[in-house]
Amino acid sequence: MELSLATRTVAEHTVLEVGGEVDVYTAPRLRERLIELVDAGARDVVVDLERVEFLDSTGLGVLVGALKRLRTAHGTFGLVCAKEPLLKIFRITALDQVFPIFSTVEAATERDGSGPAS
Amino acid sequence: MATVRLSFSPAPVHVRTARLVGVAVARRAGVDEALLDEVRLAIGEACTRAVALHRQYGLTDLVTVEMSDSGSYTVRVIDHAPIEASIGLTKLPPDELAAESLTEDDLTTGVGFALLAGFVDDLQVRPVEDGPGTEVRMVWPVTRR
Numbered sequence: 001m002e003l004s005l006a007t008r009t010v011a012e013h014t015v016l017e018v019g020g021e022v023d024v025y026t027a028p029r030l031r032e033r034l035i036e037l038v039d040a041g042a043r044d045v046v047v048d049l050e051r052v053e054f055l056d057s058t059g060l061g062v063l064v065g066a067l068k069r070l071r072t073a074h075g076t077f078g079l080v081c082a083k084e085p086l087l088k089i090f091r092i093t094a095l096d097q098v099f100p101i102f103s104t105v106e107a108a109t110e111r112d113g114s115g116p117a118s
Numbered sequence: 119m120a121t122v123r124l125s126f127s128p129a130p131v132h133v134r135t136a137r138l139v140g141v142a143v144a145r146r147a148g149v150d151e152a153l154l155d156e157v158r159l160a161i162g163e164a165c166t167r168a169v170a171l172h173r174q175y176g177l178t179d180l181v182t183v184e185m186s187d188s189g190s191y192t193v194r195v196i197d198h199a200p201i202e203a204s205i206g207l208t209k210l211p212p213d214e215l216a217a218e219s220l221t222e223d224d225l226t227t228g229v230g231f232a233l234l235a236g237f238v239d240d241l242q243v244r245p246v247e248d249g250p251g252t253e254v255r256m257v258w259p260v261t262r263r
Contacts, residue, residue, distance in 0.1 A: 013150070016243040021134065023130075023133060023134060023166070024133050024162075024166040024169065024170075024176075025130040025131045025133060025134060054137075054158065054159075054162075056159065056162050056163060056166060056230070057163055057166065057226045057227075057230035057233055058166060058230075060220045060225075060226070060229050061223070061226035061229065062222070064215060064216055064222070064225055068216060068218065085155050089159070089233065091215070092232055092233060092236035092237070093215075093233060094232070095215060095229070096124060097215075098215050098216045
């Protein structure tokens, strides 16, 4: 399935809902959208991966890039992911120790919920 | 023994095709359904790596994926980049993953290798037998014949 991207605002957080496959072909579109959001002033960003069917190292690289960008901008960055296959990818790469990962959008958007982008 | 061979120009758009074919052949070969997500990811990572190397070196040669089901399911992903290019395969420690100095490309390479090593029990990376290039060989057990 093609990549889908949709943005909404929840409790003063910018939530980017990602769906479909994030791979070496589609990840540049995700990167562009995240850069656009930060350039437009978003500082508390949550990426919702619940509808993602496939995520590879290129997609992970884009997410780390966004984390760094928001850290520089003194913002926050969190992920929503409850699917075990995706969580395993974060564990194997040790990126579960880098990203704040939440099981629901509500948990990620609680005030200070996503914490500093560190 | 059945073998399926797929060759594609080194463009990102074709990596998805390689994943789809690789999983379809794995399913037909009898790889456990529970392993298919890992097969999909590993083939994708190996092909992504090959495409990145060809583009880095300006090579238009085709990347080859060869799948065979003789006893087990074996996938070989073959690139034609200079062999020294493969030495950069390293697993990154967690505290370096978000380091400012690490470029996104380097991070992707390190994470890609971590995924290959993490998802494939039987993994070999070795030079191709003739000419420049590397073969990433991955083997999965077949449970249903």
